[in-house]
Amino acid sequence: MKYNRMDIRNTIRNLINYFKMQNETPSQEEMAEIWGKIKEGIEKKKQRRKKKYILVTLASAAAFVGCIWVGVEWCSLNDKPDISVVAAQMSNETIEGEDIRLIVSQEEVLHVKKGATVAYSQDGIVSVDKEKVAKNTTEDLYDQIIVPKGKYTRLILADGSSLHINAGTKVIYPKHFEKKKREIFVDGEIFIDVKRDESAPFIVKTAQFEVQVLGTAFDIKAYSNTFENAEVVLLRGKVNVKSKSGKEMSLSPDDKAVILSDGLIEKSSVDAEEYILWTKGILSLNNDPLNVILAKLSRYYGVDIHCADNISDIKIAGKIDLECGIDEALKRISVTGRFSFSKQENAYMLTPLETIVQ
Structure with a gap:
């Protein structure tokens, strides 16, 4: 059975309306399964469809995945996929291993020593401890760094924002940020010092919640598959925390937000410096x-x-x-x-x- 673009658009629209009414957001695992089924369908169609039809199918599939992720923001068929969708696609990368892995393309995985600093320049150069290791290309829009247990590292993004990445953590981020939006995805713990840019808000997304800022420094802990509660501790500036269930809360310096499994957010006063001592x-x-x-x-x-x-x-x-x-x-x-x-x-x-x- 063949489907035209209008059929696909109507299907996407119906799915969006359904999830809005149900107030549900697919999990990372569900998104990965959906993406896998889409790719499987595309591969089958490649064998019996002409090239022109395949290109339409690929575009429609990308739009489908971009639009189905609700609870964050709805994207149009022509937008770059939401980073949460990208994270679902890349979720098959295991956290286990002996080395820190820097994935700069599907074909290239670099191994980084414990405590090293990975830095991205605005012109696309990737360096480790100031030594050039790769030149960014446009084929893969996002990179991923995986820090296994027993390791830690630093990451400087293309906009100048600096991250300390704790053990057992994945971070997914674009090679270059868009002009009006900066987003990264975290599974684990980081301390981030965000480069201020009022024209481009910075958003840290996790499976449980997201944090939006302009220029600030805070610690975020959101490990998947753990009994520990997710939390955000603000060192300076101001941030807004929004849970998967839609609950929101603003934080001031020395505030800690604990995001519970049901999406509720609890706030308390702490000494934020104590929560970033692990970086030292x-x-x-x-x-x-x-x-x-x-x-x-x-x-x-x-x-x-x-x-x-x-x-x-x-x-x-x-x-x-x-x-x-x-x-x-x-x-x-x-x-x-x-x-x-x-x-x-x-x-x-x-x-x-x-x-x-x-």
Whole structure:
């Protein structure tokens, strides 16, 4: 059965109206599945359609994916795909690995050492620690940097905005920003210092929420597949946080927003400097529950760390110099909380001190 462009436009319009009425937004996994089915259909049509028809199909598919993503903004058939859609397409890249991966095209993946600085110039040059490594092309509009557990890096975008990227994080961003809009997608934790440009608002998108700014500095944590709540902590400037469910909240310096799984946003006052100490190799425990602290240490050192259920909610304050190593870090936490830790095969385990058999 053949479909003309009017059929496709009507189908897209109906889908948009449906999701608006349902107040639903497809998840990243659903978007990836939709995109996969579209590509599968295109491949089949390539075998029996003429080239002219294939080009129309490709354009229509791109428009379909761009328009179906609701809850952020509706794009027209001629717009560049929303970065959330791009993130869904690129979601098959695993976070696991030994090296930091800089994906600059489908054919080219660069490996970056821990702690290096990746920088993009306005004229399209990509460098690592000031050494040129690639020349941007227009074939691939977006790049991706993947920082596995046990690693960290810095990224300077083409507009001059600077990111510290924590372990276990993916960042997807355009090679060049549009004149009136700057968007990146984050799965994990970054501290970003946004280059001010009032003509082009900067938007950080995640699977759970988005943050819009002009020029500011804040920490954003939004790891997928984790029990930890997503959060935004503002160091300076002002930001607007909008959850997937449509809830919004403005933040001032030293405000922290916690985005809950149901889309509600809770705000509290904190010392923002404490939340960005990880960029200097220091972990502030912030009176967090033990299981949250261990999850952070697990990502930073790239090892598995577990604790007994009856101590997982115990809150601990203080700071840890992350350069001390995992054994010393766990020793200091154990002394503070009166725990014992041991290494079992390839993982660490914390237990209450009184359960130790002498």
